[in-house]
Amino acid sequence: MIAVLISADFEWAATKEVVDPDQCLQNPYSEHFFSLVNERPLVFMHGGWGKISAAATTQYCIDTWHPQVIFNLGTCGGLQGQITCGETLLVNETIVYDIYERMGDPMEALETYSTRLDLSLLREPYPMPVRVGKLASGDQDIDPKLVKHLSETIGVQAADWESSSIAWVCQHNHVPCLILRTVSDVVSETGGEIYDDNATQFAKRSRTIMADLIDHLPAWIEQLQLK
Template sequence: MTHPIDTCVLISASEEWRAFLPHFPQTRIESTPYGDCFKMAVDGYPVVFLHGGWGKVAAAGSTQYAILRWSPARIVNIGTCGGFHGQVERGQVILVAKTIIYDIIEQMGDLDDAIRHYTVDFDLTWLPSPTPQPVTTGTIVSADRDIVSADIPNLIRRYNAAVADWESGPIAWIARRNQVPCLILRAVSDLVSESGGEAYQGDDFFQKQCKPLMAEFVRHLPAWLKAFRQ
């Protein structure tokens, strides 16, 4: 199959995109039904960068849109996630080995079956050693909700998770359904504990965290794309 685009890099949250875009000042921005996008060559390969939008609906829709419009050979999702206090550290980069969508309520059948239906396990055997940047391999749980403190013990016990976000699960699921290889990297922007979350105070904490984390992804992205292409 011919792939007009080597890689589609999806960026979900608006703050992540705003922190990412200034690193590419010479690009020509285009609009899509989901968010802005631009194309450029990375090491001679055509790459499209798409602001897919936050939440499960936008994440799933924009992933399918990217696949149908550009037929990328692979999809990479970079962004942030919330971490469970005591399980990870702020700034830690999670190389996603499994995605689980956990905010499913099933009362007509088996809940575990429903959860498994939307669970994706990643084949990471292609990874070089060492990886392009320091990472921790693990599971991320996704839901259309911020992390609720009271949910953390169950998310750790049931899913062996230490981080959560809104989009990784649907992005991974849509990519798998279309048989498009997918890589997800999420940096921990804030921690949530029993007493609440660092980013839940209504200030610009999350915005400030996004800038250095997305800058690090920009710095290492060419090496990740090269490794994923091998």
Template sequence: MISANAEWGPVRRFFPQAPVAKSPFGEFFSARVGAHAPLFVHGGWGKIDAAASAQYVIDRWAPRLLLNLGTCGGMQGAVERDQIVLAERTVVYDIVELMGDAEEAISDYTTRIDLGWLGSKHPGPVVRSTLVSADRDLAVADIARLRAKYGAVAADWESGAIARVAARNGQKVLILRAVSDLVGSGGGEAYGQPGFFERRSEEIMQGLLRSLPLWLDHCVGRLS
């Protein structure tokens, strides 16, 4: 599953000959990746489409593994640009509760991802950590709190929704998000510069796709 439009475009360009079909959420196609032929699905950006498309994929194809590839915004000082974050836990943090304690709702939408099947060795270097998700870009004022309270190193828009839906279905899920840009006290590298994010998304997705054969070999071997 690929979420944002800026992430899906590079995937299509990486497999230009693949015949494309349509779902309610966008395009999908199958392509040869090493010894495997995974299905690539554009799930859409934001929590709503991410959750709905994840359920659609599970219901329609019953995959052995749901793999989400994409970008994330890194918290400066906690992670470096281009590092790949393997999500062990996701937290949906943009919940505002004025009748009670929002932390109870945030806790309910926190998902610990079962990675026991994956093993401790990986096909490439990763940072195993918490990803926080919201229908908003990472605000500088939130970074200290998100790092202190949740141990987060990066943020995106979709991982929390995908992980929750997968957990509710007993579906194995692997979320790999590479850091496209950093956000720190001086602001975000990509903020106000959509062209920068598009260029970085192209680079990030190309790198993830080049490493995909090794990840699929590893995952299929562990799932067998």
């Protein structure tokens, strides 16, 4: 079994629109459906937004279906000058950036929840253009005031809400994890390009991004080197 976790509500809605499953089943956290890709059984699960939901649903997924590998497909916000809208990040490391340690070493606290992902699981060439890099997660859309901190101190080009939790839980369960996040919008030190439209543009861009990622999913699965 291969599991595909989809985080944000708009991303999940787009996924169901693209895949058009026969039936969605309820679970204690959300919903899921089963599919076949390249004759391999897949479970698609709505992981939910934010680190708490992401951690809980990842553990539930592992305990319930014992997947050989977990994919996380979705969107992320990019940092202006570091990455552009529409670029896809194949994540090789995750880090939580909204931990604020005031009694010890702040960077040591952040490193506690840093996870390196083993991309040797994938054969090259990759089936779509990607940028390999580090992704930060926090329970917020990127704060323009943190753009410089994220790029210069944390050393990332983009950020999301969930990937760090998914990767951390997978690592502790010894389950391979592959994260593909496409930049839906870019944030500068003065603001976010789609922050003031009540998520209208995010919903629209999510549909385009998820359609592209799911369209390439069979090719990514073919590149897996599973034991």
